[in-house]
Amino acid sequence: xxxxxxxxxxxxxxxxxxxxxxxxxxxxxxxxxxxxxxxxxxxxxxxxxxxxxxxxxxxxxxxxxxxxxxxxxxxxxxxxxxxxxxxxxxxxxxxxxxxxxxxxxxxxxxxxxxxxxxxxxxxxxxxxxxxxxxxxxxxxxxxxxxxxxxxxxxxxxxxxxxxxxxxxxxxxxxxxxxxxxxxxxxxxxxxxxxxxxxxxxxxxxxxxxxxxxxxxxxxxxxxxxxxxxxxxxxxxxxxxxxxxxxxxxxxxxxxxxxxxxxxxxxxxxxxxxxxxxxxxxxxxxxxxxxxxxxxxxxxxxxxxxxxxxxxxxxxxxxxxxxxxxxxxxxxxxxxxxxxxxxxxxxxxxxxxxxxxxxxxxxxxxxxxxxxxxxxxxxxxxxxxxxxxxxxxxxxxxxxxxxxxxxxxxxxxxxxxxxxxxxxxxxxxxxxxxxxxxxxxxxxxxxxxxxxxxxxxxxxxxxxxxxxxxxxxxxxxxxxxxxxxxxxxxxxxxxxxxx
Amino acid sequence: xxxxxxxxxxxxxxxxxxxxxxxxxxxxxxxxxxxxxxxxxxxxxxxxxxxxxxxxxxxxxxxxxxxxxxxxxxxxxxxxxxxxxxxxxxxxxxxxxxxxxxxxxxxxxxxxxxxxxxxxxxxxxxxxxxxxxxxxxxxxxxxxxxxxxxxxxxxxxxxxxxxxxxxxxxxxxxxxxxxxxxxxxxxxxxxxxxxxxxxxxxxxxxxxxxxxxxxxxxxxxxxxxxxxxxxxxxxxxxxxxxxxxxxxxxxxxxxxxxxxxxxxxxxxxxxxxxxxxxxxxxxxxxxxxxxxxxxxxxxxxxxxxxxxxxxxxxxxxxxxxxxxxxxxxxxxxxxxxxxxxxxxxxxxxxxxxxxxxxxxxxxxxxxxxxxxxxxxxxxxxxxxxxxxxxxxxxxxxxxxxxxxxxxxxxxxxxxxxxxxxxxxxxxxxxxxxxxxxxxxxxxxxxxxxxxxxxxxxxxxxxxxxxxxxxx
Numbered sequence: 001x002x003x004x005x006x007x008x009x010x011x012x013x014x015x016x017x018x019x020x021x022x023x024x025x026x027x028x029x030x031x032x033x034x035x036x037x038x039x040x041x042x043x044x045x046x047x048x049x050x051x052x053x054x055x056x057x058x059x060x061x062x063x064x065x066x067x068x069x070x071x072x073x074x075x076x077x078x079x080x081x082x083x084x085x086x087x088x089x090x091x092x093x094x095x096x097x098x099x100x101x102x103x104x105x106x107x108x109x110x111x112x113x114x115x116x117x118x119x120x121x122x123x124x125x126x127x128x129x130x131x132x133x134x135x136x137x138x139x140x141x142x143x144x145x146x147x148x149x150x151x152x153x154x155x156x157x158x159x160x161x162x163x164x165x166x167x168x169x170x171x172x173x174x175x176x177x178x179x180x181x182x183x184x185x186x187x188x189x190x191x192x193x194x195x196x197x198x199x200x201x202x203x204x205x206x207x208x209x210x211x212x213x214x215x216x217x218x219x220x221x222x223x224x225x226x227x228x229x230x231x232x233x234x235x236x237x238x239x240x241x242x243x244x245x246x247x248x249x250x251x252x253x254x255x256x257x258x259x260x261x262x263x264x265x266x267x268x269x270x271x272x273x274x275x276x277x278x279x280x281x282x283x284x285x286x287x288x289x290x291x292x293x294x295x296x297x298x299x300x301x302x303x304x305x306x307x308x309x310x311x312x313x314x315x316x317x318x319x320x321x322x323x324x325x326x327x328x329x330x331x332x333x334x335x336x337x338x339x340x341x342x343x344x345x346x347x348x349x350x351x352x353x354x355x356x357x358x359x360x361x362x363x364x365x366x367x368x369x370x371x372x373x374x375x376x377x378x379x380x381x382x383x384x385x386x387x388x389x390x391x392x393x394x395x396x397x398x399x400x401x402x403x404x405x406x407x408x409x410x411x412x413x414x415x416x417x418x419x420x421x422x423x424x425x426x427x428x429x430x431x432x433x434x435x436x437x438x439x440x441x442x443x444x445x446x447x448x449x450x451x452x453x454x455x456x457x458x459x460x461x462x463x464x465x466x467x468x469x470x471x472x473x474x475x476x477x478x479x480x481x482x483x484x485x486x487x488x489x490x491x492x493x494x495x496x497x498x
Numbered sequence: 499x500x501x502x503x504x505x506x507x508x509x510x511x512x513x514x515x516x517x518x519x520x521x522x523x524x525x526x527x528x529x530x531x532x533x534x535x536x537x538x539x540x541x542x543x544x545x546x547x548x549x550x551x552x553x554x555x556x557x558x559x560x561x562x563x564x565x566x567x568x569x570x571x572x573x574x575x576x577x578x579x580x581x582x583x584x585x586x587x588x589x590x591x592x593x594x595x596x597x598x599x600x601x602x603x604x605x606x607x608x609x610x611x612x613x614x615x616x617x618x619x620x621x622x623x624x625x626x627x628x629x630x631x632x633x634x635x636x637x638x639x640x641x642x643x644x645x646x647x648x649x650x651x652x653x654x655x656x657x658x659x660x661x662x663x664x665x666x667x668x669x670x671x672x673x674x675x676x677x678x679x680x681x682x683x684x685x686x687x688x689x690x691x692x693x694x695x696x697x698x699x700x701x702x703x704x705x706x707x708x709x710x711x712x713x714x715x716x717x718x719x720x721x722x723x724x725x726x727x728x729x730x731x732x733x734x735x736x737x738x739x740x741x742x743x744x745x746x747x748x749x750x751x752x753x754x755x756x757x758x759x760x761x762x763x764x765x766x767x768x769x770x771x772x773x774x775x776x777x778x779x780x781x782x783x784x785x786x787x788x789x790x791x792x793x794x795x796x797x798x799x800x801x802x803x804x805x806x807x808x809x810x811x812x813x814x815x816x817x818x819x820x821x822x823x824x825x826x827x828x829x830x831x832x833x834x835x836x837x838x839x840x841x842x843x844x845x846x847x848x849x850x851x852x853x854x855x856x857x858x859x860x861x862x863x864x865x866x867x868x869x870x871x872x873x874x875x876x877x878x879x880x881x882x883x884x885x886x887x888x889x890x891x892x893x894x895x896x897x898x899x900x901x902x903x904x905x906x907x908x909x910x911x912x913x914x915x916x917x918x919x920x921x922x923x924x925x926x927x928x929x930x931x932x933x934x935x936x937x938x939x940x941x942x943x944x945x946x947x948x949x950x951x952x953x954x955x956x957x958x959x960x961x962x963x964x965x966x967x968x969x
Contacts, residue, residue, distance in 0.1 A: 072957035113859075135885075139876040139953070146870055149915070153923045161919055165912070172875075172911055176904035179885075183892040183900075 004066050006079045006130045009047055009089065010123055013096070016040030017119040020112060037115040038100050041122065045093040048086075055086055057474050060481035062132060062195060071135070075192055079130040083478035084329060087471060088129040088249075088256055091336045094460075095248045096122045098340065098453045099241045106240045106347055107155055114155060114241075117147040121245060128253050134182045134192040134261075141217075141253060142175055148242070148250065156237040163230075163237035170230040174220030181213035185265075197265055198485060204268045204493055211269030214262055221254035224314060225284040228307045235303035236356075240347030243299065247306050247339035252332045255313045259325065263317065263482060267489040270318065277318040278408050284311030285415035292422045298346045298356045301426055302339060305382060308415060309335045315412055316397035320486060324400020325479045330471060331393025334461070338381040338390060341457040345375050348450055349430075352443045358426065363435035368445045372431045374454045379427045381461045383420040388465040501558050504565055507546045507573065508613055514539040515606050522599030529597045536602035537584050540609075544577045561681055562620035567966045569617045571818065572745040576616070579737050579825045580609050582945075585937030586833050587730030593842050596641055596728060604641075605734065608634035612742035619753070621670045621680040624746065628666070628710075631742065632659055638734065639727045651726025658719045659709065666706025673699035673754070685754035697761050703750060704765055710743040713803060714772040717796045724792035729844065732788050733832040736795055737825045744802055744821050748814055751806060752968035759809045766807040771902050773800030778910040787835060787846050790913065791828070794872060797910055798824050804903055805887045808894045815963045816886035822959055823883040823952070830868045830945035836938055837861055839931045848917060853926025862921050864946045871949045873914040874907045879952035886960075 019040075020033045055063060065080035081089065099118055107114050124147070127140030145168055153164035186192050189200050202210065220227045231251075235243045263270050285308050292304035309331065316328030348371060349364070350356050365372040377388070384390035394416055401409035435441060446454070464471055502509065518532045518539075525531070551570035558565070584605065591597050607630060614627030636659070640652020674680050676695030677688040689696050705716060712720040724732050755762060777797025784790040802824070805817030837858075838845040855862035871880035884907065891900045952958075 070956065072960060139881075142876045142881075146875060149918075150922060153919060161923055164919070164923075165915060168915060169908060169912060173905075173908045176908060177901070179888065180892065180897070180900050180904060183885075183889050184897075186889070187893050 005047070005051055006064050006081065007066055009044060009051070009093070010079070010127050010130065012044050012047070013040060013119040013122040013126075017116040017123075020116055020119070033112050033115055034100065034103065037119060038097060040119065041093070041097040041100055044122070045090075045097055048090050048093040051081075052086055052090060052474070055081070055083075055474070057083060058477055060477050065132065065195075074186070075135050076133060077136055078132040078193055078195075079127075079136070080132045080195075081130050082481075083474040083476070084256070084259060084482075085129045086474060087329065087333055088252055089126055091252070091333055092122060092125045092129065092249050095244065095336065095340055098344075098456060099244055101449055101453050102241055102244070102344055102347065104449055106351060110154065114151070117151050118241070118245070121147040121151075125249050125253070129256060132194045134185065134194065134197075137194075137257075137261075138175070138179055138182055141257075142172070144250065144253075145171055148246065151242040151245070152234055152238045155239040155242065157239075158237070159233070160237040163233040166230045167234040170220055170227065171217075174217040174227070177213040178217035181210045184213075185210060194260070194264070201489060202265060207266040207269035208272060211262060211266040211273060214257070214266070215273070218254040218257045218262065219280075221257075222251060222310045222314060223254075223307060224280050224311070225287060225307065226280075228284070228288065231307060232300050232303040235306075235343075236297060236299045240343055240350070243303075243343040243347075244340045247302075247343060248336040251306065251310055252336060255310065255317065255328065255332050258314065258317050259329070259482065263320075263486055267486045268493050270320075270486075271490055274318050274320070277314055278405070281311040281315035281318075282408065282411050284308060285315070285412055286418065289415055289418035289422060293418070293425070296357055296359065298350075298358055298426065298430070299343070300356075301358075301422065302342050302346065302382075305419065305422065306335065306339055308419060309339075309382075312394060312397050312412065312415070315408070316393075316400055319397070319400035319404045320483065321400040321403050322479060322483060323396045323403070325483065326472065326475055327393050327396025327398075327400060329475050329479070330389065330468065331397060333471060334381070334389035334393045334464075337457055337461050338378055338388075341374075341378040341454065341461070342382060344450075344453060344457070345371070345378055348446065348454075349443070353440065358429050360437055361430045361440065362433040362437065363440070364431045364443075366435065367440060367443050370446050370451070374446075374458055375431060376427065377458050377461065379423045381465070383423040384416060386465075387462065389461050389468070391465065392468050504550065504553075504556050504558055505563070505617075506550065507543055508610065508617075510546060511539065511543055511606060511610050511613070514543075515603055515610065518599070518603055518606070522603070529599050529601075532599050533584070533588060533591075533597065533602045536606055537581060539606070540577055540581045540584065544574065544581065547573050547577060557619065561683060562623050563617055564619035564682075565617055568745060568748065568818075568968070571962065571966060572616045572741055573613055575822055575825060576609065576612055576738055576741045579741070579829065580605070582829050582941045583730070583734050583737065586829070586836055586941045587733065588937055589935040590730045590836055590844065591728065593839070594642065594728060594844070600637070601641065604634045604638050607631075608638070608734075609738065612738060615742045616745045616749075618746075618749075619682045621674060621682075625667065625670060628746075629663065631739065632663065635659075635735070635739065638731045639723055641731060642728045645726075647726035648728065649726075651723040654726075655719050655723045662706045662709035662716065665702045665709075669699045669702025669704075669706060671699075672696070672702065677754075682749070682753040686756055689754070690757055692758070692761075696755075696758065700755050700758060700762050701765065704762060704769075707743055707747050707750065708769055711740055711747065711799050711803075712792075712796055713769045713799050714776040714796060715769075717773070717776070720796060721789045721792040724795075725786055725789045729788065729832065729835060729846065732791075733828065736791065736828045736832070740795070740799065741821055741825065744799075744817065747803070747806060748817070748968065752814065756969070763807055763809060766803055767896070767899055770800045770803040770807055771899060773797060773803065774903050774906040775800075775909075778906045778913075781910070781913045782916075784913070785848055787848055787851075787917075790848065790917075791831060794910070794913075795824075795828070797906065798872075800906070801884060801887050801903060804899055805890050807899065808890045808896065809969070810890060810894065811967045811969050812893060813887075813890040814968050815960075815966060816890040818963050818966060819886050819959050820883045822963075823879045823949075826945045826948050827868055827871050827880060829941055830864060830949060831872070833938055833942035833945065834861060834865045834868065837930065837934055837942075839934075840928065841931075845930075848920055850927070851917065851921050852924040854921045854930075856926045857929045858932075864942055865921060866918055867946055867950055869914040869918055873911040875911070877953040879949040882952060882956050 062080035070077035295301035381388040611631030618624035642648035709716040781793035871878035
């Protein structure tokens with residue numbers, strides 16, 4: 001393969017953004033820009049599907065690697081994918097067109113700028129998932145802050161300024177320590193190339209501090225308790241599309257980072273800190289589920305549920321078992337789809353009724369039957385009903401946890417029950433019951449584009465819920481390889497101690 | 499006599515200054531002519547320097563004058579930014595009625611002084627260059643003599659700068675007294691053994707230089723002078739003296755005092771940390787953009803000094819890269835500032851930017867890029883500037899300096915974000931003028947593109963700078 005397919009995936013949205021920047025729309029409504037953006041993002045989606053098709057699922061090596069000199073002499077621009085990253089890339093390219101279609105209803109001002117921000121964002125997100133060099137990774141990881149800051153700040157709700165600042169400063173503070181760690185790795189090993197680092201390994205004495213530096217960044221981004229407080233604020237104030245991007249993809253960067261870097265580069269430290277991650281994850285699962293129960297704002301409830309779901313993800317990753325890690329990846333994909341869908345669903349009613357308070361709703365089933373059905377599917381997906389993607393993720397994670405630590409698994413299982421409680425209660429209060437609020441009666445059922453976007457999300461949630469094989473196939477070899485390397489390092493380290 | 503070909507740049511600019519002075523005296527209303535001629539002479543000067551820069555290291559005049567890779571590179575960015583400073587400010591000084599013949603001539607003479615500073619290899623030559631540039635700067639700061647703030651800033655700068663020059667001179671005399679020479683190389687040879695006299699000399703010299711570079715705790719003049727001076731002069735202050743002072747810093751630390759790095763390293767680390775933190779914290783409450791950028795430049799100088807504290811070639815190079823990127827970001831920022839003009843009145847408060855993005859999308863976008871770059875967010879040029887610094891700092895295992903520096907960037911990010919918030923999130927105000935002079939537009943376009951596209955080919959500067967070795 002000489003064609004730089006990954007670089008094209010990364011660059012295509014940016015080129016589209018440039019194109020939109022320099023086109024003027026005669027009508028002033030920038031409808032044409034939207035079609036350009038949609039076209040570009042769909043093209044990117046198809047390209048990523050093609051990538052999945054030609055991707056060799058049985059190989060454990062990085063594929064489609066591009067390696068070019070960049071910072072002369074010491075850092076190369078290196079991208080490549082394995083079975084784990086390809087799923088996240090497809091998730092990104094799949095969610096972006098949905099976001100662009102949904103822009104219709106939620107964004108009324110400066111549509112053109114918004115589309116540019118989304119496309120630039122897509123570039124950075126894909127970049128994060130394919131970079132095979134720590135510096136390149138950091139570059140994409142941090143650069144995503146700029147468009148997201150603007151998306152929250154310009155198109156957000158009332159307290160958007162506070163939320164945008166909180167989002168930006170929290171994540172920046174977390175990440176700068178990672179930069180120190182990356183540079184330190186460069187001086188310790190002489191390279192920041194991930195593949196080479198996998199081979200070389202990092203001496204055990206450095207691993208703990210480096211792991212903590214990476215952890216500070218990923219924990220904020222995941223977000224893990226107690227640094228999760230930026231997320232509810234950011235979600236509530238962000239426009240619907242911003243929330244979708246944030247929940248579906250941005251949060252996954254950290255989970256991906258845990259697997260790729262924390263486990264891959266610092267296995268000994270990961271082993272040392274497993275208990276810490278367990279405790280934080282369990283607190284996240286139980287505590288934020290309880291907090292979610294008490295929320296009156298729909299978006300806030302879903303935001304807290306995201307924290308709880310990401311708690312499952314971190315728990316699964318650090319069980320260091322095949323099931324746990326596969327389950328975590330599956331859970332991330334599933335959460336990407338489900339939370340995106342839930343935020344879009346909230347956006348649907350918010351746009352009609354201009355409030356997100358749960359008690360202002362009730363009895364939507366009789367006015368908006370179609371909406372009630374899709375919302376139900378997403379609710380069930382979020383609480384992990386068998387037959388949806390949510391179930392498979394949680395089930396595998398719990399399986400992995402049981403293998404390692406029964407107590408942890410039992411506490412985590414409580415989270416599943418709590419999850420069911422808050423989601424079903426939300427559904428009951430919004431969709432069932434009687435219509436107390438007379439203004440609700442004028443609400444119209446789903447429009448065509450909403451049906452398109454929401455059903456586009458229903459299909460994969462149900463399909464992969466019943467038939468997870470395609471996703472599992474592509475991650476299996478890579479996860480196994482990661483685990484093998486991990487166990488190899490742990491055993492070596494133990495042997496060297498004796 | 500044959501040596502004179504190597505100082506052709508200095509000779510050329512001296513002659514230009516004198517010639518322009520004569521033209522100004524004998525020809526009425528020649529301010530515009532001289533301004534344009536000065537720009538042209540700077541371009542020619544740049545060409546001459548670039549032409550000479552291919553040569554090896556050359557010592558002139560009894561080893562008191564040195565032309566090497568460092569001085570060539572610094573002179574090139576000095577004169578290059580001088581050209582852009584004059585291009586951007588041309589309309590401004592006409593509008594606020596400062597277009598007098600003295601203005602370009604003062605700028606040229608201070609550039610001459612800086613060039614002498616950069617090339618000096620002797621305490622006396624160095625001091626001569628320093629005073630030449632300082633005297634010109636005093637007048638420039640108070641150039642808007644009918645304005646209270648401007649005269650205040652000129653006087654303040656004069657008093658404090660004279661004080662620091664005094665300290666510097668005292669340090670020079672101590673150094674001379676204890677090392678028996680004024681020549682940098684000779685001082686290095688003579689000061690192999692530790693003695694208190696030279697140590698005191700180093701401290702006093704560093705204090706004087708830290709004042710010129712406006713590093714904490716010798717920064718007090720910077721906010722007032724930045725705010726009070728005419729904006730075109732502020733731009734000049736923000737860039738050119740810093741380039742000269744930084745290169746003198748490098749020269750002093752790594753030529754005469756190279757053996758005593760255990761003496762000065764702590765001082766530099768302290769100054770660097772103090773500047774980074776103070777600059778970041780103090781800028782938060784500012785309302786005036788020029789004052790804010792003064793604090794921001796204090797903080798940026800802290801990062802540049804952090805590179806020097808490493809005592810490695812890598813560190814020196816990273817400082818030089820930092821200052822190169824810093825000057826481009828400042829050029830872009832001030833170009834945006836020059837565009838905030840409505841009915842021949844310039845605006846410089848942060849609130850005047852409110853809602854700028856609705857009427858002026860391109861200007862706002864440039865500001866956005868510049869501010870994120872100043873904050874050091876990837877993938878913009880400002881990130882790479884900081885990246886090289888931290889690369890050098892961490893190589894020497896100076897983790898404390900690196901972590902403090904990075905935390906300071908997070909604090910600093912807050913006030914840059916605040917400006918962005920005002921531009922993009924706040925309600926709009928009246929429209930500003932949209933017609934600007936060509937030089938200003940070109941400068942803004944070039945500098946913004948540089949910042950934006952730097953990541954595509956980040957080795958561009960590194961390759962040139964990697965030739966500069968001091969150790």
